[in-house]
Every structure is written in C-alpha cells, then in structure tokens.
Amino acid sequence: MQIEKAIVRTHELVGGDYRELVLDASATAAGSVPGQFVHLRVPRLDGSVLRRPFSIYRARDGRLSILYKTVGRGTKAMEAIAPGDTVDIIGPLGNGFPLDEIGENPVLVAGGYGVAPLSFLAGEVAVKGTVFIGGATQRDILCVGDFESLGWTVQITTEDGSLGEKGLVTQALDAWLAEQQGTAPVHYACGPDGMLRAVGDRAVAAGHTAWLSLDKHMGCGVGACLACVQKIRGADGRVGWKRVCKDGPIFEASVIEWDA
Amino acid sequence: MQIEKAIVRTHELVGGDYRELVLDASATAAGSVPGQFVHLRVPRLDGSVLRRPFSIYRARDGRLSILYKTVGRGTKAMEAIAPGDTVDIIGPLGNGFPLDEIGENPVLVAGGYGVAPLSFLAGEVAVKGTVFIGGATQRDILCVGDFESLGWTVQITTEDGSLGEKGLVTQALDAWLAEQQGTAPVHYACGPDGMLRAVGDRAVAAGHTAWLSLDKHMGCGVGACLACVQKIRGADGRVGWKRVCKDGPIFEASVIEWDA
Amino acid sequence: MCVDIAGIKMKNPVMVASGTFGYGPEYADLVDINRLGAIVVKGICLDRWDGNNVPRMIEVRGGLINAIGLQGPGVDGFVESYMPFLRQFDTPVIVNIWGRDENEYEEVAARFDDVEGMGGLELNISCPNVKEGGIAFGTDLAMAADLIGRVRKRTSLPLIPKLAPNVPQVGLFAKAAEDAGADAVSLINTLPAMVIDVETRRPVLTNRVGGLSGPAVHPVAVKQVWEAAQAVSIPVIGMGGIETAEDALEFIIAGAAAVAVGTANFTDPTTVINVIDGMAAYLQRHGFASADELVGSICE
Amino acid sequence: MCVDIAGIKMKNPVMVASGTFGYGPEYADLVDINRLGAIVVKGICLDRWDGNNVPRMIEVRGGLINAIGLQGPGVDGFVESYMPFLRQFDTPVIVNIWGRDENEYEEVAARFDDVEGMGGLELNISCPNVKEGGIAFGTDLAMAADLIGRVRKRTSLPLIPKLAPNVPQVGLFAKAAEDAGADAVSLINTLPAMVIDVETRRPVLTNRVGGLSGPAVHPVAVKQVWEAAQAVSIPVIGMGGIETAEDALEFIIAGAAAVAVGTANFTDPTTVINVIDGMAAYLQRHGFASADELVGSICE
Ligand SMILES: Cc1cc2nc3c(=O)[nH]c(=O)nc-3n(C[C@H](O)[C@H](O)[C@H](O)COP(=O)(O)OP(=O)(O)OC[C@H]3O[C@@H](n4cnc5c(N)ncnc54)[C@H](O)[C@@H]3O)c2cc1C
Ligand SMILES: Cc1cc2nc3c(=O)[nH]c(=O)nc-3n(C[C@H](O)[C@H](O)[C@H](O)COP(=O)(O)OP(=O)(O)OC[C@H]3O[C@@H](n4cnc5c(N)ncnc54)[C@H](O)[C@@H]3O)c2cc1C
Numbered sequence A, B: 001m002q003i004e005k006a007i008v009r010t011h012e013l014v015g016g017d018y019r020e021l022v023l024d025a026s027a028t029a030a031g032s033v034p035g036q037f038v039h040l041r042v043p044r045l046d047g048s049v050l051r052r053p054f055s056i057y058r059a060r061d062g063r064l065s066i067l068y069k070t071v072g073r074g075t076k077a078m079e080a081i082a083p084g085d086t087v088d089i090i091g092p093l094g095n096g097f098p099l100d101e102i103g104e105n106p107v108l109v110a111g112g113y114g115v116a117p118l119s120f121l122a123g124e125v126a127v128k129g130t131v132f133i134g135g136a137t138q139r140d141i142l143c144v145g146d147f148e149s150l151g152w153t154v155q156i157t158t159e160d161g162s163l164g165e166k167g168l169v170t171q172a173l174d175a176w177l178a179e180q181q182g183t184a185p186v187h188y189a190c191g192p193d194g195m196l197r198a199v200g201d202r203a204v205a206a207g208h209t210a211w212l213s214l215d216k217h218m219g220c221g222v223g224a225c226l227a228c229v230q231k232i233r234g235a236d237g238r239v240g241w242k243r244v245c246k247d248g249p250i251f252e253a254s255v256i257e258w259d260a
Numbered sequence C, D: 001m002c003v004d005i006a007g008i009k010m011k012n013p014v015m016v017a018s019g020t021f022g023y024g025p026e027y028a029d030l031v032d033i034n035r036l037g038a039i040v041v042k043g044i045c046l047d048r049w050d051g052n053n054v055p056r057m058i059e060v061r062g063g064l065i066n067a068i069g070l071q072g073p074g075v076d077g078f079v080e081s082y083m084p085f086l087r088q089f090d091t092p093v094i095v096n097i098w099g100r101d102e103n104e105y106e107e108v109a110a111r112f113d114d115v116e117g118m119g120g121l122e123l124n125i126s127c128p129n130v131k132e133g134g135i136a137f138g139t140d141l142a143m144a145a146d147l148i149g150r151v152r153k154r155t156s157l158p159l160i161p162k163l164a165p166n167v168p169q170v171g172l173f174a175k176a177a178e179d180a181g182a183d184a185v186s187l188i189n190t191l192p193a194m195v196i197d198v199e200t201r202r203p204v205l206t207n208r209v210g211g212l213s214g215p216a217v218h219p220v221a222v223k224q225v226w227e228a229a230q231a232v233s234i235p236v237i238g239m240g241g242i243e244t245a246e247d248a249l250e251f252i253i254a255g256a257a258a259v260a261v262g263t264a265n266f267t268d269p270t271t272v273i274n275v276i277d278g279m280a281a282y283l284q285r286h287g288f289a290s291a292d293e294l295v296g297s298i299c300e
C-alpha cells in the first residue's frame, strides 16, 4: 500500500455511463491482485474531504485502470479528468479474491461496474468458467469481450431485455446452477448489495462457496475510521463488525450477517 | 443591472500575471460606463460562496472584457476558464466616473489592474489628457498602447525602475502637477488604497477634484449586505458608511474619511 | 404552496434571510419580490447604528464569516426610506429587530405596531457581532424567556424570536420562546467563528469574531431545526446554508414550516426562485397536496 | 519544535486526532509515526463496544459527518492488540477514553495507569454519537467538572479533557477542567449535525445525528480555541478542519500549544507531515526560535 501520484494515460467512455481511467501507476499496479481497490482523490473537487474507492480493473506493465460509473458529484467531477493530469491514489487496498481453491467450474456474477474486478480475476487464472453479467439495460453490460477473449462463457441478462436474457442475473444463474448438479462451482460476485445477497443466499443454501465483494461507503479506506463496517460471523460464532476496506472487501457468503 | 450567463470568447495572458477575459455579454455590455464593475461567479470554485468584483475594461459590440491579476484562490481558479465556457456575471454595477466636468486637462492615475477602468474611460471621452501608470515592475504596466493609440500622454513609473521612471507614481504625478500651475486638472484614479489616498490627499490640498475608485472586499455587490462600506463625509458634514458597491465605487477625494 | 406562519400568509414557505437581502430594493432588479414567501429585512434597532469597522466579511471554505455588526438606519429611517417601496409588493414584510438592552428591544417592537404593511417581527437575540444585546440573550435561557415575554407585551404583530445555534439544547430555547408568547421561532443565526491571518497574526475581521454562514453550517442547522421542531408546537422557520431546493426540503422534512435563503443570495440571486420552483416540483412529484403535509414528515 | 504539553514531551506540536488514525498500524505504511508529535488513538471504553449501525459516515460540503459511535476493542483488547505495536515508536501515545457512566470513565482511566508506554489520557466528554456518556457530560458544566475531578483522582497520567464545541462559552468549560485538575484541554470535537435524504425522508445516518468535522468547522474551532486559551493557563490542544500548516498556525496563534489533524488524514494521509514541515518553515521564516513563542501571539 502506498500513495501514488499517478499520471493519466487515457480516459474514455466505454459504454453507457461508464468510463475507463488508465493511469501510469507502476508502484500500485505492481502489487495489485484481483478484488483489491484504490482510494482515489477526485481532482478539483474542492470542499470534498473523502476519497472514492474503485476496484482495480487492470494492473499490468506499470498501468492501472479502473472502470467507473457516474453516479454522484465525485464521479461526475471525475469525468473532467484529462490525459496528463495527476491523480492521487492510495492502493492497492483490501484483500483480493481467494483464488487457491477456485476449482474447475468457477462462476462469476457481476452487476454493473462489478465486472471490473471479475474481469481482472478471469485474466489471472488458468481455468475458464462462466460469467453472468447483469444490468438494468444493455448500457450496463460491460467487458463482455474481455471474458470472451479469455475463453469464458458469458451469460448476459438485462432487466429490460435490451441485451441477453430479460430478467435478473440470479434467474439466469439459477437455471445454470440447476444444470451443474453434482459439481460445486466456486462463486465470485461483485455488484449491488441486493444481487450479492441473492447470490450469497443461494450459495449458502446449496453449500457452495461464494466470495462476495461488498460495497460500503468508506472514509479512510485503510481500516482507521470504522465507517465501512459489515456484520460478520467469526469462527467462534460471535457476530461483530469487520471493516470492508481492510478485512474485506471480499467475504465468504456464509459469514455475512445481512441487515434485517 | 442583470444576471447574464456570458460565453467566453477569448482568455489570454496580456503580460505579467494579468489576463484579459473577453465575454459575449451583450445585455451587460450595453449599459456599461467606465468605472462600473461586474460581479463574477468563478466557475468550478466549489465551496466558494462569494463572487469576485472586476472593473469593466471594455464594453462594446456585445462584448465585455475584464483585465485581472491572479492574487488568490478565486483568480487562480479563473485561469482555467476556457473559450466557450459560461461565466455568470451580475452587472453593470456601481456608478461610473463622473465625466461631465472632465475639463481640458484630465489626469488619470492607475496602479496595477487599476488601468482597466481608466483605459475604458479614455476611450469614451473626446479630450486627450495625461495618464500615469505605476506598478512594482514592468510586469505590472499594462494598456500603454490603449492610451497611446487614443492620443493620450503616457507616463510610466515602476518601483524597481524596470520600465519608465523609477519610483512611485505619485512622484511623477507631483512633478507633472508642478508644471500645470494655473490649470485645475480633474483627477481620475484607480489602484491600491495607498496610491489612491496619496493622490487624493494631493488633490484635496491643491483644491483639485479627484475621483477615486475604491477597492473593498465585497459580498453581494448590489448594496444589500453592507460588507463593502467606506466612511464618507456627507453634505451635512456628518461622516457615515457608504457602500462602495452601490454608492461608489467612485468617490470624490474630499469626502473620503480614510482610516487612521 | 401557500402557508400560514404565525398568522403571516405566504404564497410559499420560502423567504429571504435577514441581512442577506438588504431592505428590498437592492435585489429588486434581479429577483421578483412578488414571488417570495416573505422578505425579512436587515436588523433594525431604534436609531441609526453604524455597526463594525471593515473588514466585515471574509470567505472561508464552504461559507463566509460576517461581522457587519447590525448597521442600520433605525426605525424611522427604515420606515421612511424603505416601507413605501416594500408596500408595493404582495409579499409580507418581516422586520428583524434588536436592541442594545431590553428596553430598546421593547421600544423598537412597540414602534412597529402601527406601521402600515408589517407582516411580523423577527426578534434577533442571536447576533454574534454586537457587544451590546445580540447573542448574549440568545444563549441564556432565562434572559431569552424574559426578553421575549417583555417584547410580547409590547407588540400585537406576529413575533418570531431568532435563536442562536451555539447552544447544546436548542429545544429548550424554542420551548422557552413558545412559553413566553412567541408565534414562531426561526433558526439558525450564524455560528460564532474566527479567522486569523497567519502572516500578520491578526484576526482578519476588525471585530475579531464573526458569524459563519453558508453551506458549511447546513447540516448543523438541520439538526438544530429538527430539535427545535420537536420541542414546540408553534411553527419553526429553518435556515442555514440553503443553496438548493433539496437543502430547503431537508429543513421542511425535519419540521420547519418555512425556510429562508441567506448567503446563497450573494452567490446566486436566482437561488431563492430556484428553491421555490424546485420545492413545488418535489411536492408534485411526491404527491404532496401542500407543503404543510411535508412539514416534519421525517421517517425516523 | 519540541514542546512539552502537560508533561508529555513531543518532537513537535502536531498530533493526529482521535478516531481518524485508528490505533496506529492502519496508516503506518503511509505515514512515518516517528515524525508525529503524538498519536491519539480511537476512543476506548471498558469492554468491546460495537458502536452504531451503518451508514456511519457521509460527506457534506466542506466536511463529513460521522456517527461511528465509538466502536472499540475495550481496554484489554486495545492494550493487547495495539500497545506492542505502538511501543515501537518514539512517539507519545495518548489514549482517548470514555465511559457510559462516571464509574466507567473512572475505571477506564485507572486501568491505564500501569500500562507501559502511556503518554496521557484524552477524556472524551464530547462525543455526539453515543446516547450513553459522551456529549451530555461535555455540555453541562457541573457534570463536566465533577467527572473530570473524579477521573483525576484515579489517574496519575496527564489528563486532557476533550471539550464540546456546541456551547456558548467554552471558556467556562476549559476553566472548570483546569480547576478540576486537568493538565490540558483539547477541542473541538465534532459539531452535532444531521443530513436527511429528501427522497426517502430518512436521516442518512442510522444514528440520525452525527458530528461534523473537516474544513467547514475550522473557523468555529479557531474561535473556540481562542476563547478556551484565554480562560486557562494549562495548555490547549486545538483541532478542527486542519488541512494546511496555515490552518494549524491559526490555532497556535490563537493560543493552542499543540494541534491535531483529523479528517484530513482521510483526504490526504500526508497532511500531518506537510503540516509539521510547513510549521517549521513558518517559524524559521518569521524568526521564531520555538513553537512556544508563537503560542497565543495573536495581535488583537
Ligand atoms: C470496494 C469498492 C469498490 C468499488 N468499485 C467501483 C468500481 O470499480 N467502479 C465504480 O464505478 N464504482 C465502484 N465503487 C463505488 C464507488 O466508490 C462509488 O460509486 C463512488 O464513491 C460514488 O461517488 P460519488 O461522489 O459520485 O457519489 P456520491 O453519492 O455523491 O458520494 C457521496 C459519498 O458517498 C460515497 N458513495 C456513494 N456511493 C457509493 C458506493 N456505491 N460505494 C461506496 N461509497 C459510495 C462516496 O464515496 C462519497 O463519500 C466501489 C465501491 C467500493 C466500496
Ligand atoms: C470595484 C472593484 C473592482 C475591481 N477590479 C479589478 C480588476 O479590474 N482587475 C483585478 O484584477 N482585480 C480587480 N478587483 C480586485 C478583485 O476583486 C480581487 O483581486 C479578487 O476578488 C481576488 O479574489 P481571489 O479569490 O483571487 O483572492 P482571495 O484573497 O483568495 O479572495 C478572498 C476574498 O477576498 C476578496 N478580495 C481579495 N482581494 C480583494 C480586493 N483587492 N478587492 C476586493 N476583494 C478582494 C475576494 O473577493 C474574496 O471574497 C476589483 C475590486 C473591486 C472592489
């Protein structure tokens, strides 16, 4: 983990409201693994005291990139970042997805910008599996080519049916899981809370392992402020807060205590 | 007076730390006279609640321009204004220089960006007079060509002697005034407080009329907040606050009560 | 969006805050005064008052600090110079009043009783910028209650004490005001604050201390308004850092029956109109028949 | 720039504020702990404490509002998990302590008396985010004095009550602390504040109310520190919205003997080092032989 003043290489719209920001950030890129994130200080956002966390999308050859969606005033201000600008990032932060026991038939489930760390993951493992990408409309479906070029099977769902199957990503996942009887696909998921919880609940019920990357509002990003906590059941059965930034952002579904 | 969303035409460095910002602002330009100012909302200066006042430098053919020096965070942020941007201005504000009794031998005294309204003035009157332009170094001497092309006599002083005479503008003015025995040149001055006061004191002592454009920190710019007040002696001899934005910015030297 | 605040009938619950809109004419070219819920004029005491020396205002991160010190023309000066202008509009005029002691407060209030065209009186017991009067009353429960009670006896106009924000339990002050006969309360006034120029080591404002206003104080104001509204049954007027309709709506949802736009008038004089329009759009979008329905509708 | 604050010897007068720097290890990769004047750790009560539900933090204009609610590992948890780490550094450790009642405050204080490597205790009587204890003590003069006196009897460590900002006369609290045996006082803690989501009409923070920190509060903090410093002869530690050396210098000039950087650690972890370096440069440029000379040097 370090603070790096990264220089912007490219910054382009990649579809819908999503942009890819590519940085020259060799120090951060060097140590990054899929599932980790950077805490980015939005340039020229006067009066803002908090950084914004983004999953690492790519980290190779001294370059690090993120894929982000404009959702509020910070990401809006990010749109003005231009090649050559300096962007201050802290990273890599958090823990990566556990990949040791990925098994033969992994399944990735992505919602919206949740594809970013999962695309990174797919590129770092030898096995080829299946990835479910869901979104509200076709404008929220990203990185399909990334997975296809790696030889992964891509299943797309959109809520409005504008691309792939119409419906929720979990419906498509259910259908697929029903065909995988006898295997125990390891799940890796990143996306909105509702999706993560649905994926996690199914996995827990079926006895599958599911690694979920949680999305919580963050302060420090390094474990100091206790803003980003999630209730997690410990090995002793006791439920307590864990810091998503430091102890996560990835937790196994069976230990997560979702809010009622 | 109105609020106008003006489009930036050009924005260029004109020397030293001074830039000219040219706006398409036909409504504001139409009613502007020399000595008035605009209250400008600095674009992209998040967390800033106050506008910044700038004298009108030129107002013609639907264009309005200001000449500004970078001195703090607002003017620094202004440097990033680009052609095509929208800039929100309120204007024209305040009262212009009284020109009815300008006489045959007017003298203008300008310090730094104080040349801006005086250049505007010179272009609006038929008479040709003398203008003293002072600054710390040659980098603070602007608009010489404006006056020369109008046929005015220009006298330059710099504190470091890098251009024109070395010394304070008031020294050069004193020498010139000594040669004008018998005439009563009407003075028009704009610049730092110290200069204005020195010019005003001389004029009062000599019985000349001197119109000084005061520079006070402003809130509203329209007379509502009472931030910008100056002690002025009224016709009844009573001293009270006047609002530089609304009752000024131009006051005749003999009625100004300078702070001790 | 009509509302009735303490008997003052307003077209909408959005007013302009005292000291940020002058006495009316200053912004008349830029803002249609007829569209305002009410206009609250700059603080007035008995006679002409000079206020503090300059500098009186400084911008800080997220706001500004002012120490105007309540400069004003006095009761007669105000009535003569500005009431003829203000009577032209179909907009209630609320006069913000203060005194250097209890007697002056009472007398100023009494003097407005038969001025034509008065909507109400906002009793400023919370100005941080005058040594005499001002905030000392607003931060002492007994003094505040006594003063409000005394002024109450001297005026039949709607009486709206303006509360200081720098107290731990503002609800106690709101309740004391209600009990002393206030028709409504308004808050917040500015937060006492100070800036020092580190090069000269002097306070930037001649008065040393001033009052912080603007977006920086907004969440503090929302909290204080929420507490005040819970403590009383008279209307609460919320203000502090409103720049958008959403900022204003937070106050209404927290329990304010009306709001006032202050510092943002300087930033952008169209703010108050945008807030009115934005609030109307919100009410429609969310299916509220009136602004009143939204008042205090916070889901806790 | 060495200073001695209440018997705590520091390399420089710049510390990190409680709750914004964890317990030390979190920022150790990014900030050289040996360079800090002191490290103040997150609030600790007797036993493990869960704090509030999420959301616990929200950014606002010019700052953030937090309602962590003092989550912490308790005395033993802290001493076991973090003191071995903290003892590695040549930097005083100040533990921020609190309790749900007077007894717990006393007991927590007593428990630290024979912990090795303790620099001092900051007594948090001003947290707006816990129903039990916290700010109730810090806004009631008698309760504050009583509590500080009781804790004083139970500890021989330097004792630094942390004062609440939301009181009209903070000097009275500073003086009460001094009289009750405090070795120094620190201020400001966060300002009670609230944000409402107008779409859901719910408070954004689960705790409803939180504490505002960051640049938005800086001028309020400077004013409170100035008042506190005038009221006492013990050292005052100033904090609130420090982002630059100049922000810190304002506190020192106003009378603070030391300062603490809080929220800015999140914005930019290098802030505290920049403040230390910037302060040293300022002292040299202005010909001050020590930081002490600058303390309270305000020209009024
Ligand atoms: C571990 C992690 C990884 C993430 N990866 C990505 C990514 O790869 N691409 C992407 O587009 N987004 C990602 N996000 C979400 C991203 O951080 C938010 O969209 C962003 O912070 C919104 O900032 P804003 O100022 O535009 O929104 P605003 O709503 O204006 O922000 C206000 C505050 O809320 C916080 N906030 C708002 N939404 C979120 C959110 N969903 N998660 C966390 N904090 C939030 C902001 O950080 C800020 O502090 C990730 C979040 C986390 C926690
Ligand atoms: C009537 C009038 C006409 C002016 N005309 C010009 C002009 O033509 N060209 C030009 O370069 N400048 C002019 N100025 C000065 C200009 O307004 C300031 O330089 C500018 O406001 C500085 O803003 P800042 O944010 O860069 O400085 P900062 O010091 O960061 O500003 C902080 C605050 O102080 C105020 N302030 C700082 N310096 C001044 C100042 N000298 N006068 C008034 N307010 C100040 C700012 O408006 C702001 O509110 C004029 C001022 C007045 C009152």
Ligand SMILES: Cc1cc2nc3c(=O)[nH]c(=O)nc-3n(C[C@H](O)[C@H](O)[C@H](O)COP(=O)(O)O)c2cc1C
Pocket: B219, B225, C017, C018, C019, C020, C042, C043, C044, C066, C068, C070, C096, C124, C127, C162, C188, C189, C190, C212, C213, C214, C215, C217, C239, C240, C241, C242, C260, C261, C262, C263, C264
């Ligand atoms: C320049 C200025 C002058 C003010 N004058 C008065 C006043 O005369 N009387 C008063 O009660 N409040 C006065 N106030 C306080 C405002 O009415 C309002 O309560 C405060 O500024 C908070 O609102 P805001 O953040 O929207 O500005 C003044 C505020 C400012 C900024």
Ligand SMILES: Cc1cc2nc3c(=O)[nH]c(=O)nc-3n(C[C@H](O)[C@H](O)[C@H](O)COP(=O)(O)O)c2cc1C
Pocket: A219, A225, D017, D018, D019, D020, D042, D043, D044, D066, D068, D070, D096, D124, D127, D162, D188, D189, D190, D212, D213, D214, D215, D217, D239, D240, D241, D242, D260, D261, D262, D263, D264
């Ligand atoms: C996330 C967060 C947690 C905090 N936790 C504590 C705490 O445990 N104890 C305490 O006394 N103050 C706590 N504070 C208050 C800070 O120590 C400091 O007094 C305040 O934030 C003002 O300084 P700043 O504006 O520089 O942040 C906390 C502040 C923040 C932002």
Ligand code: FES
Pocket: A217, A218, A219, A220, A221, A222, A223, A224, A225, A226, A227, A228, A229, A243, A244, A245, A246
């Ligand atoms: S963001 Fe601060 S602890 Fe996780």
Ligand code: FES
Pocket: B217, B218, B219, B220, B221, B222, B223, B224, B225, B226, B227, B228, B229, B243, B244, B245, B246
């Ligand atoms: S700037 Fe507001 S009265 Fe002049």
